[in-house]
Amino acid sequence: MTAVHDRPAPTAGVPVIRADRVSLVRDGNVLLDSVSLTVRGGEHWALLGANGAGKSTLLKLLGAVAHPTRGTVEVLGRTLGRVDLRELRTLLGHVDPRHPLRSPLTVSQVVLTGLTNSVEPLPRWAPGAEQRERAERLLKMLGMGGKTQSRWPALSQGERGRTLIARALMPQPRLLLLDEPATGLDLAAREQLLDSLDALREEHPELATVLVTHHLEELPASTTHAMLLRGGRCTASGSADEVLTTDLVSDCFGHPVRIARTDGRWTARAQRAARG
Numbered sequence: 527m528t529a530v531h532d533r534p535a536p537t538a539g540v541p542v543i544r545a546d547r548v549s550l551v552r553d554g555n556v557l558l559d560s561v562s563l564t565v566r567g568g569e570h571w572a573l574l575g576a577n578g579a580g581k582s583t584l585l586k587l588l589g590a591v592a593h594p595t596r597g598t599v600e601v602l603g604r605t606l607g608r609v610d611l612r613e614l615r616t617l618l619g620h621v622d623p624r625h626p627l628r629s630p631l632t633v634s635q636v637v638l639t640g641l642t643n644s645v646e647p648l649p650r651w652a653p654g655a656e657q658r659e660r661a662e663r664l665l666k667m668l669g670m671g672g673k674t675q676s677r678w679p680a681l682s683q684g685e686r687g688r689t690l691i692a693r694a695l696m697p698q699p700r701l702l703l704l705d706e707p708a709t710g711l712d713l714a715a716r717e718q719l720l721d722s723l724d725a726l727r728e729e730h731p732e733l734a735t736v737l738v739t740h741h742l743e744e745l746p747a748s749t750t751h752a753m754l755l756r757g758g759r760c761t762a763s764g765s766a767d768e769v770l771t772t773d774l775v776s777d778c779f780g781h782p783v784r785i786a787r788t789d790g791r792w793t794a795r796a797q798r799a800a801r802g
């Protein structure tokens with residue numbers, strides 16, 4: 527396969543992201559309470575928790591979108607608050623499913639806006655031949671090779687999701703942040719998206735990802751680590767097999783569920799009380 531992600535591997539030992547006891551308080555509400563997370567190149571984290579647990583809030587801190595009230599966030603050894611947030615954001619790819627694009631750009635044009643970090647193409651900016659080629663290669667890898675000239679308004683939600691992942695990868699980030707990428711997808715579209723994520727991770731072994739979801743069925747088989755959040759606190763964190771267990775997930779969601787892993791993928795079923 528062609529190597530699209532051609533930045534050198536991160537310096538050995540330096541985590542891609544290190545959040546150390548971060549708390550976030552808004553209007554007197556503690557949204558995150560002393561959460562620590564270290565993500566290294568090649569690791570693929572799942573952030574799981576019930577509605578309102580603080581997953582998206584943590585993702586915003588990791589994506590250098592917000593500052594913590596307490597604690598520190600380092601991106602490749604650079605501390606948030608001491609360096610320009612915009613500069614840090616170029617090292618991170620953030621996939622927002624609510625991408626606010628209105629105009630009928632082609633899929634290729636949308637992907638190229640990843641280089642200017644803008645929703646619309648910037649006036650007087652034109653991509654070079656190499657950049658156009660890179661966009662095509664990424665789209666092919668994500669199973670969108672036949673759709674490069676399709677227009678954004680005509681895309682299905684699954685196609686939009688994969689286009690946005692290619693867009694986020696254009697600046698060759700070290701870390702890809704995915705906020706509920708499978709929400710609203712039908713079965714086939716979800717499976718295509720998860721296959722694409724597995725392929726992406728295989729092709730770019732140095733890339734790290736953090737994926738937020740409520741559903742264990744939406745985790746790619748390539749997930750290596752997981753963190754469980756409840757009420758803004760981390761209840762468990764570590765290797766996926768140690769964390770995604772019946773006991774720990776039931777505790778996190780406050781509901782008895784049974785977790786199983788088959789062919790690398792996870793399922794969660796509610797445990798029914800025995801009928802007398």
Ligand SMILES: Nc1ncnc2c1ncn2[C@@H]1O[C@H](COP(=O)(O)OP(=O)(O)OP(=O)(O)O)[C@@H](O)[C@H]1O
Nearest residue numbers: 552553555557575576577578579580581582583584
């Ligand atoms: N700006 C804000 N001011 C006050 N509270 C906020 C603010 N933003 C989010 N919250 C609250 O913080 C909590 C955590 O929100 P967050 O969006 O991080 O949760 P989540 O785990 O991503 O939830 P969901 O799964 O529903 O998307 C929620 O109770 C939310 O209402």
